Amino acid sequence: IVLITHEMEVIAKIADRVVVMERGGIVEAGETYDVFTNPQSPVTKRFVATVVRALPSGDDLARLREAHGGRFFTIEFSDDSASEARVFRALNREGAEFQLIHGGIDDIRGRIYGRLLIAVHGDDDAIARAFAAVAKNIRITEVQ
Known part of the structure; x- marks a missing residue:
C-alpha cells in the first residue's frame, strides 16, 4: 500500500x-x-519534529542555560541500545551532578526512541569518563 x-x-x-x-x-x-x-x-x-519531540533552541535554550547552568548534553537512545538510566548511573559514579531539563520518549513503529537534554555539573574529566563508559550504545552530544 x-x-x-x-x-x-x-x-x-x-x-x-x-x-x-x-x-x-x-x-x-x-x-x-x-x-x-x-x-x-x-x-x-x-x-x-511534528512527531519526535524537538529539543529547545534559540531563546528557549538560552533561558534554560540561565536557569540551570552547567554543560548541556543531549542523550539519544533507542530500544535496542542502553537506556538513559545507564548514563545517569555513570554520572553518579563519577561524582557529576545532572538535571533532566527537557525531552521525552517516543514510539515509532512500536520501537522506543528517547531524546533528553541534561545539564551536567562537575569535573570535566569525570564527565568524560562517565560518557565514555556508555557512549557505545547511546548518542551523547554536547550542546554548544
Whole structure:
C-alpha cells in the first residue's frame, strides 16, 4: 500500500518505510524508524519534529542555560541500545551532578526512541569518563 500524507503521526504508527519528497523529488528514504531517529534533510527534520519531540533552541535554550547552568548534553537512545538510566548511573559514579531539563520518549513503529537534554555539573574529566563508559550504545552530544 502506498500512502501519501503529511500526517507524520500516521507514518510513525503504520509505515515500514518512508519516502520524503520536496518539489517533486525524493530527498530522503528508508526504514521509518531510521529516518525518524536520524533525519538528514531540512524538510525531513521539519516533518519529523511534528512527531519526535524537538529539543529547545534559540531563546528557549538560552533561558534554560540561565536557569540551570552547567554543560548541556543531549542523550539519544533507542530500544535496542542502553537506556538513559545507564548514563545517569555513570554520572553518579563519577561524582557529576545532572538535571533532566527537557525531552521525552517516543514510539515509532512500536520501537522506543528517547531524546533528553541534561545539564551536567562537575569535573570535566569525570564527565568524560562517565560518557565514555556508555557512549557505545547511546548518542551523547554536547550542546554548544
